[in-house]
Every structure is written in C-alpha cells, then in structure tokens.
Amino acid sequence: MVAKSQMQEISEEAPPAMQVAGAHNSQEIGNNLDRLIHERTRLALVSALAANPVLSFNDLKSLLQMSDGNLSAHARKLEDAGYIACSKSFDGRLPRTEFRLTESGRSALQRYIAHMEALILAMKNL
Amino acid sequence: MSPAQKPRSASPEPVALHEHAEENLRYIRATMENATSFTGVSGRGYFLAGVSAIVAAWLAARQSTQAAWLLVWMLELLLAGGVALGMTAFKASRQGKPLWSSSGRKLLLAFIPAMTAGGVLTLALFLRNDTTLLPGIWLCLYGAAVMTAGVWSVRILPLMGALFLSAGSLVLLTPVPPDLMLGLSFGGLHIVFGILVWRHHGG
Numbered sequence: 479m480v481a482k483s484q485m486q487e488i489s490e491e492a493p494p495a496m497q498v499a500g501a502h503n504s505q506e507i508g509n510n511l512d513r514l515i516h517e518r519t520r521l522a523l524v525s526a527l528a529a530n531p532v533l534s535f536n537d538l539k540s541l542l543q544m545s546d547g548n549l550s551a552h553a554r555k556l557e558d559a560g561y562i563a564c565s566k567s568f569d570g571r572l573p574r575t576e577f578r579l580t581e582s583g584r585s586a587l588q589r590y591i592a593h594m595e596a597l598i599l600a601m602k603n604l
Numbered sequence: 605m606s607p608a609q610k611p612r613s614a615s616p617e618p619v620a621l622h623e624h625a626e627e628n629l630r631y632i633r634a635t636m637e638n639a640t641s642f643t644g645v646s647g648r649g650y651f652l653a654g655v656s657a658i659v660a661a662w663l664a665a666r667q668s669t670q671a672a673w674l675l676v677w678m679l680e681l682l683l684a685g686g687v688a689l690g691m692t693a694f695k696a697s698r699q700g701k702p703l704w705s706s707s708g709r710k711l712l713l714a715f716i717p718a719m720t721a722g723g724v725l726t727l728a729l730f731l732r733n734d735t736t737l738l739p740g741i742w743l744c745l746y747g748a749a750v751m752t753a754g755v756w757s758v759r760i761l762p763l764m765g766a767l768f769l770s771a772g773s774l775v776l777l778t779p780v781p782p783d784l785m786l787g788l789s790f791g792g793l794h795i796v797f798g799i800l801v802w803r804h805h806g807g
Binding site: 522526530531534537541574591597598601 | 620629631640806
C-alpha cells in the first residue's frame with residue numbers, strides 16, 4: 479500500500495505536470511485521500527452542502543452550473559457512499575428533490591481538508 | 605472563482621503539490637461562499653404582492669387627490685411588503701434555514717439604502733405637492749434595490765431589478781401613463797418572476 483504514492487492518489491485527475499514536483503514526499507498523507515471527494519464536481523457538491531442545511535436539485539444545478547445528468551450522476555455516487563442524503567417531495571404539484579450532507583459526508587470533507595492542510599505543511603517543511 | 609470554473613493549469617510546467625492542495629482549499633472556500641446565497645425568497649410571496657399591486661394600481665388611478673393616491677400606494681407597500689416578508693420567513697423556516705442567515709442579512713442590507721432613499725424622496729416631493737415624478741422614482745429605486753440585493757439571492761432577481769429600472773426610466777423619460785406602468789411593473793413583473801422563483805426555487 480505504501481507503493482500507492484501520494485502522487486498517484488492526489489493526481490489521478492490532475493494534469494500530468496502535477497506529477498513531477500514533490501513526487502517523493504508526503505506519501506502517508508496522501509494514502510488516505512478520499513478519491514470520491516477529490517473529484518472536483520463532487521468536491522463542489524459536498525462543499526455547497528456543507529454551507530447549507532439543505533439544497534434543492536435546482537439550487538445545486540444553478541449554483542454549480544451543472545447539467546441535470548451530470549448532477550444526478552455525481553449526487554448518486556455521493557449518496558451511495560452515504561455522504562449525502564436525498565429526499566423527494568412535492569411542492570404543490572411540482573416534484574422537489576432536496577439534498578443534505580450526512581454526518582459521514584461532513585466528516586469526509588473535514589478529513590479531506592485536513593489532508594490538504596497536512597500536505598501543504600509537509601511540502602513546505604521539505 | 606466560480607465553482608464551475610475548474611482551475612486546472614494547461615501549462616506543461618510542473619505544479620508543486622502543495623500549490624495544488626492550496627488551490628483545492630481555495631476552491632472549497634469559494635464554493636462554500638457562493639453556496640450561501642439566500643434562496644429563501646418566496647415565489648408565492650412575490651406572486652401575491654403582484655396581485656395586490658394590480659388592485660392597488662386600479663384603485664390609485666381612481667383617486668382624485670394626490671394624498672389619496674399616495675395613501676393607496678403606501679398601504680399597498682405595507683401589504684405587499686408584509687406578505688412577501690411573511691411568505692419568505694415561512695419558506696426559510698420550511699427549508700430549515702434561518703431568515704437572518706449571513707446571506708439573508710446581506711440581502712437586506714443591500715436592499716435598504718435604495719428603499720430608504722425612495723422613502724425620503726417620496727416624503728420630500730409630497731410635502732412640495734408634486735407627486736408626478738414619484739412613480740418613476742419608485743420603479744427606478746426599487747429596481748436598483750432588487751438588483752443589488754439580488755446578488756445575494758437567486759440569479760433571476762437581478763434581472764427583475766433591471767426590468768424595474770427600465771420601467772422606471774420609461775416613466776420618467778417618456779409620456780407613458782404612470783399608473784399603468786406601476787400596475788404592469790409592481791403587478792406584472794412580480795407575478796411573472798414570482799412564478800419563476802416558485803417553479804425553480806420552491807414557493
């Protein structure tokens with residue numbers, strides 16, 4: 479598992495150039511990086527929900543400028559992981575889908591932020 | 605930085621990992637800040653305010669004195685403001701969000717200055733027995749207030765503010781009937797945008 483370097487973890491979706499600098503450091507920090515949240519769209523989803531108790535599908539779509547399909551796909555992954563909870567209801571005759579961040583999702587975001595901060599510290603201490 | 609803009613470098617030069625991590629933290633912060641816009645504005649509240657404004661415009665056009673005309677619109681301001689605020693409080697409460705959240709406070713603080721200026725001008729012009737400019741001034745200042753406050757709320761509100769501002773400019777600069785424009789703007793625009801907010805952001 480140690481061979482899974484921090485670079486492999488953090489840069490899975492980063493440009494190749496990012497895989498050059500600092501490649502031999504902070505392996506332990508990166509080992510536990512949450513790939514699910516590391517993806518930018520899902521990171522945005524979780525961050526937006528961390529700032530609001532609840533957001534509707536349309537609020538999120540407008541806020542993050544995402545298409546219906548893209549938002550649904552990423553929200554489904556986070557829901558499957560238990561990071562967000564989805565509830566469906568009706569507002570009059572209009573269907574309404576709302577998302578909330580679960581405790582597990584909030585902890586995951588906190589861990590991710592802690593990882594980023596630790597990574598910054600580790601790299602600056604080189 | 606907009607959350608939708610994924611700040612990835614296209615440069616072939618190496619990017620230090622800690623810079624990438626810092627960028628991620630900035631991205632999280634920017635997304636959270638953008639996400640705190642106040643979505644509690646009530647579409648149903650705007651809709652009802654629009655309906656009451658149409659009735660007020662009809663009533664005001666039938667008054668024979670400036671004082672009576674102004675009284676009708678001041679009562680309409682109280683009624684529509686009360687309905688919109690009450691419905692917004694109800695919606696925010698249903699969403700589990702406080703009415704006086706950070707974004708709610710910013711929205712209110714952005715709304716108040718132009719509305720206060722409108723109040724002062726209304727009083728000053730009424731005391732001079734000249735209310736002819738009031739419809740255009742009201743529409744312009746309300747539009748300015750909504751455009752500014754809308755920055756902290758749902759995206760279509762600044763557009764509604766811009767349309768009010770345009771309507772006010774028309775009233776001030778052209779011979780269009782003021783009461784008709786007040787009815788079309790405070791009534792029609794509130795009804796149309798109320799339905800849009802209702803559909804896209806809940807009642």
